[in-house]
Amino acid sequence: MLLNAISGQREYRLVHVCGTGGIGKTVLLREVEMRAAQREVEFLLIDGESAFYSPSQFTESLFFLLEEHGLLEGYSSRSISLAACLAALKVAAESRQIVLAVDSYEHVASLDNWFRRSVIEPLLPQVVVILAGRQSLKGEWVHSPAWRRMIKELHLKEFDYSQTASYLTKFQISQHHRETIWRFAKGHPLTLSLVAALPETSIAVMDKKDRQADEVFESVARRWLKEVNNPYLDDYIEAASILRKFDQAVLSYLMQTEPDNAVFFAFTELSFVKKTGAHWSLHELFRNFMAQDFKKRNGEKHGLISQRAIQYYMDRLMSSKRSATDFAELFYHIGNEKIKAAFFQDLTRKSYYVEKAEQADMEDVSTYFQKRKELSMENSVDFYEQDTAETITHFVSEAHNRKENELFFDLEDYKELGCEAFHLLRDDKEGEALGLSVVIPISADTIDYLKTKPVSRAYFRQLSAEELIEYHVEDRIAGWFIRMIDCLDPTDAEARSCLLHELFPLLLSGGRILVSTPLPFYQHLLHEFGFEEVPGATHYDYGKDQPSPTYLLDVRGHRIADYLRRLLEPVTKKPELSAATLFKFTEREQAIVELVLQGYQNGEIAKNLYVTEVTVKKHMTRILKKVQVRNRTQLVRKMMEMNALPFQ
Structure with missing residues (x-):
């Protein structure tokens, strides 16, 4: 696109290059500058960070740049004016291609309207204009149909x-x-x-x-962080660094502040904040660094906000608004490294999606079975957990893979299940089936099947007649038997993680979830998830030396609440931070806030502390700013929300 622009193609007279910090905008402009020189194109590059303090500063920068390129014959530095600069550019454009490029355009800020109307508009279409900045263009750039049609957008992205x-x-x-x-x-x-x-x-x-x-x-x-020019955004960055994704509600909860639409909007406009569906997230590289930095700088506050994140998702799960996403985020914030490593692998390397199989997909399931039967070698996959730098290895022996092929990969054996039990992991680019999960719904339609098949039969055969009746239902699904999580490339941690993540909706099913495996990796995961081993349901279908316990998680009715409480026992809530620690009050500020809470006015506080009332007012200004409230009434309310004992 930029080469088209410097070549003089009329539809590329105004180009906007957009991308986050460090994405390569400046390097790209320098490369285009070099290509322009090869084509005898005048390429004028202005640094927006230093040239846009005022219109006169820009004019002066442009004047000396034109002088450097020999485009100001007949002008002297005593006659510096914007009109002279624009006139010189237009004259030069009559005999050669001229490109005016502005790097770091995000620094133009309040001069954006002036620059568009006073510089760009007079120069087009004779001069090509390239703008490069971190944020998308806003205001008249997008509100005006004429400007929208004229701009060609080039969004730079990270390497795959x-x-x-x-x-x-x-x-x-x-x-x-x-x-x-x-x-x-x-x-x-x-x-x-x-x-x-x-x-x-x-x-x-x-x-x-x-x-x-x-x-x-x-x-x-x-x-x-150079983009951050509002001190209120520091707390937003700290809270967001703990979250995988966020919206205004969760950030307000974590920071214990009233929602501020203006500040939240300013936050989401930063180039390292990206929109993903109904939520936002920090650029992962930035988030990882800031989370570690936050923990080092203020471990107490980091722990407090992490606890609030757990409480937020716990509250949502106990409400009617709960979703599988809430379950996933709760498990993430509980912080178990095995679960985080297995279920929350980064998926930026490849693009996958999981879809429930329909009848038309059963041919793909059959093809997958055929490919899978050809694979029986031993394999291992490493799951890496970013926060703790822990690597967890999942090893599967050749003997286990051969036995699994014998026990499972025969599609004829599963036709009676229909397509409902199958989910396919596909490559977003090619749509090829690269993974498969088989989760069998338990009902009157499947109970006989489960009683007779390897792996599942051990559990169902040991049930009493009364217990079997609980599963033998016709109008609903009584539970789920997780039979298979499989990938064609067994070393692909991201693919396996994507399939595992799709199991979270089962926790909202209101039934019983069953799984049986001889593999230590999955056995450990099941224990961490709160599954319990079923007595008398261990089998040896994978071999005499491969005991395979059956595990059960019951989330029926009120049991879901009991399950959540048990889940949180290892991360019992720690005491809240004191306000003094949280807001970094000085000793004098602590004393003033204590007196404010006792109802003292500024004059009374001054007498009590042997200082002037002016000094008290200065301290109060700093206190209100630290707590992010507007007046002493809001300050008192905020302190009371922190249980009214701010300095113990």
Whole structure:
């Protein structure tokens, strides 16, 4: 698109390049500048960060840039004016292609309207204009049909995994180290370039929090933080760094503040905040760094807000608004490293989706079965947990895979189940089936099947007649038997994580969830999830040396509440932080707030503390700013919400 622009194609006279910090906008402009020189195109590049303090500052910057390019013959520095600069540009454009590019356009801010009307509008279409900034264009750029038609948008994105691998290969970085770098840098261009320059010893221990690697991530994060010019946004960033995704409601709950639409809007406009459906999230690279930084700086506050996140999703799950997403977020915030590693793998490397099979998909299921029967070698997959830098390995032996092929992968054996039991994991680009989950609904239609088939029969055969009747229902589903979670590429942690994540809706099913496995990895996960081993339901269908217990989780009726309470026992809520710690009050500020809570006015506080009333007023101003309230009434209410004993 930019090459079309400098080539003079009329439909590319105004181009906007947009992307988050470190994505490569400046590098791209420099590359285009070089290509322009090869084509004898005048390329005038202005730094928006230094040139847009005022119209006169921009005019002066433009004047000297034109002078540098020899485009101001007949003008002197004593006659600097915007009109003269624009006239010189138009004259030059009669004999050659002229490009005016502005980098860091986000710094134009209040001068945006002036620049559009006073500079861009007079220059078009004779001069090509390229704007590069972190935020999308707003205001008249999008409200005016004329400007909307004129602008060509170029959104820069991070590298995907294959592009990242290709880039790192140029630096002769090994496959193992490429995987490590991808986990931390993803495809962020600036981070990749800085990490690639690190010594191999630092890359090798990057997941152990190497100092040099930490300095790289900090420098990138600091670059993003330059966008933050509102002190109220610091608390938003801290709270959001704990969350995988957020909206205004959850941030307000975590910060214990009234929703402020203006501040939230300003927050979501930052380039490292991205919209995903009905929610927002921080750029993952930025979020990982800020969460670790927050925990180091103020571990108490970090722990408090983490506890509030757990309470928020717990409250939602106890309400009528609960969803499978709430369950997923609750498990994430509980912080069990095995669950986080297995269920919350980053999916930016590949694009997957899971769909419930319909009759038309059964041919794909059959094809999957055929491919799967050809795979029987031993395999292992590593699940990496970012926060703790823990790697959890799932190993499956060749003997187990051969036996699973014998027991399961015969589609004729499953036709009576219909398509309802199958879910397919597909590649978003090709639509190819790369994974399969089989979750059998338990009802009158399937109970005989489950009583006779390997793996499931051990449980159902040991039930009494009365217990079997509870499953033998015709008007609803009494529970679910998780029979299979499988991927064609057994080493693909992201694919397996995506399939596992799709199991969260079962927790809202109101039934009983059953699973049987001899594999230690899944046995540990089931224990962490709160499943209980069923006495007398262990079988040896996978071999005499492979005991396979059956596990049960009962979430019927009121049991869901009991289950949630048991789940949270290991992370019992810690005492709230004191207001003094949370808001970083000085000793004098603490004393003033204590007196405010006792009903003292400023004059009384001054006498009590032997200071002037002016001094008290100055302290009160700082206190209100720290607590983010507007007056002492709101201050008292905020302190009372913190249980009224702010300094104990």
